[in-house]
Amino acid sequence: MVQSSVSQRVNRSKRLVSIKDIAKEAGVSVCTVSLVMNNKDHNRVSKAVAQKIRATAANMGYKPNSVARTLRTNKSNTLGFVTDEIATTPYAVRVLQGAQGAARKLGYILLTANTNNDAELEDQEISALRRYNVDGFLYAMMYHRKVDIPEALEGSLTVVVDSEDAAGKVPSIYPDDEMAGYDATNRLIQAGCRRIVYYGSATTVIAQKERLSGYRRALAEAGIAFNEALVVNVLEMTNAAAEAARVFDEIKPDGIFCFNDVRATFIYEAARERGVRIGTDVSVISIDNQPFITDVIKPSLTTLELPHYEMGFEAIRQLVAMLDGDKAVADLKSDHGMAVQRQRDGGKTALRCRIIERDSIVL
Template identity: 85%
Template sequence: MAQSSTTQRVNRSKRLVSIKDIAKETGVSVCTVSLVMNNKDRNRVSKAVAQKIRETAKDMGYKPNSVARSLRTSKSNTLGFVTDEIATTPYAGRVLQGAQDAARKLGYILLTANTNNDADLENQEITALRRYNVDGFLYAMMYHRKVDIPEALEGSPTVVVDSEDAAGKVPSIYPDDELAGYDATKRLIQAGCRRIVYYGTEADIIAQGLRFEGYKRALAESGIPFDDALVVNVLEMTNAADEAARVLDEIKPDGIFCFNDVRATFIYEAARERGVRIGADVSVISIDNQPFITDVLKPSLTTLELPHYEMGFEAIRQLVGMLDGDEAVKDLKSDHGVAVQGHRDGAEMALRCRVIERDSIVS
């Protein structure tokens, strides 16, 4: 007696489904199925047939034989994620999460190496990843800066994450800090603030200069004269508390844009000591959205979230696009519903930060 279609499917589920099984099920050749499953069907297989093959493969539970594919294509379908300290930092760990999500959707495995800012260890880890025949690398940093790509990565497809390649040869993805400064200041202006302090940092880093430029651009567009007396740059371990007190005692702003959430904590403490009501007497906004800060401060802090997840996700899109072509990544979408917003300048891509509305701005 002939087996039913259902019985055949059950039997198939007990073993690995091959492209021959898919070809038989769809009534096409093995070659056609192979083209589709390896994303080489563009202009060679009709869209309707390709869609039918992919749907059938999914229904049948087809899993690519990664070993056979590696032998056939000289590809391992693994990617290296080399980072200074992101992998051990919960705050920035969403970069890794975004990269893992995108890699999984595209059929790649991500191998992570944390170097602890040790150049020798970095070279050792990259050499170890090369032994696994990884197809390409993400080179991820903890914060936005210009970096020199290690010699060990030369010749390998590479994308820099949360920093810029100093030589401008490798694609780079990082936050749009100028736009973040603009958006933060604009949000205070929209709340009616006109005397806005920029409570920045004395550290000589890219984000400081760009966020300050965004602050000035927002003021200029709104017809608010720039006043250097409203610019207060501090270091967390030295003068942040004293300067926060001076901001409230002497400058008396109606709005404060803090360089980051950590600096906002000094403003909150100074306000508490003086009975100044944040969200009522003065509006405060910052950048980072660090949960161990924003979940504790009262009233809750309005802040801009750095696009960590988006940077990791988009970096994988670009890296796999380099390896397999743009067609292979054109349908890649995040399960988190996160839309990547940014602008590209050559090989560099700056991503927009999202404003997370809470209670620290006067309504």
């Protein structure tokens, strides 16, 4: 008997394990195994049975025949991730990590293409992904803006990440910049600040307009009159240092809301040169949570963390829901928790940023 059992395991190892083998070993039907191995078991197979089948398949060394499955179902269970430069950016790479995490939980493989903002290369990469018969695409950008979906993606299920589809035809996931401006300003108000500078951006990006709008809403709700003189918009490479100096020399605020962490470094330097103690004499808050800034400058910077991981995770959730139905993603949960969402018109989803409390706000 021992020799026979060993012989069976040896013979099994020489050939691919099939779902029929798993069904026999687990004592269930082939149909039940098929539902579980194709992640179609929600509300159709008990969790205990599904867990037993997956454990049996793992113990038997089951490897799905992806080619056969694609021919049979016309689905490859692969998704394309097309990005301008996220895959090469240290802190924004979390968008990709979030997408990979959700895809893995849902039984999908993610194929990534980085286009380096080259339209010709973008078309080539999308064509290459199509040759792998991907079931759908994430179209991910480096920062929040309105984008035109490439013609190469026409006819494919697509979700835009960290930007908005200009035509409003496909779902879009992006940070809730208006709420970020509101939350940042409100945090300063809660700390007792009343003369709050918005040290913003002179560029016309969506985030600037939205964050300023959130700043104004928080002031209005607190009964603080908006003062145009407290809005200081700068460019990092030209006038940021000079305007930071003016903030302290002329405006003399008790709170400063910075458009991003990079701009906050100019405020820190101007304060240091003048002997102004951040976190004691003036409160400062920012947006981005870039560790190579927030963990280095002193006192450590209170900032709002952009929901990079959550954007990638939520984008996959919405894409797979379009592919397999809402039930397929009903139990999907992130190990990192999910940001609060605000649904907007045209399939748009805005994700709230989290405040990371540190030492730059007066207690």
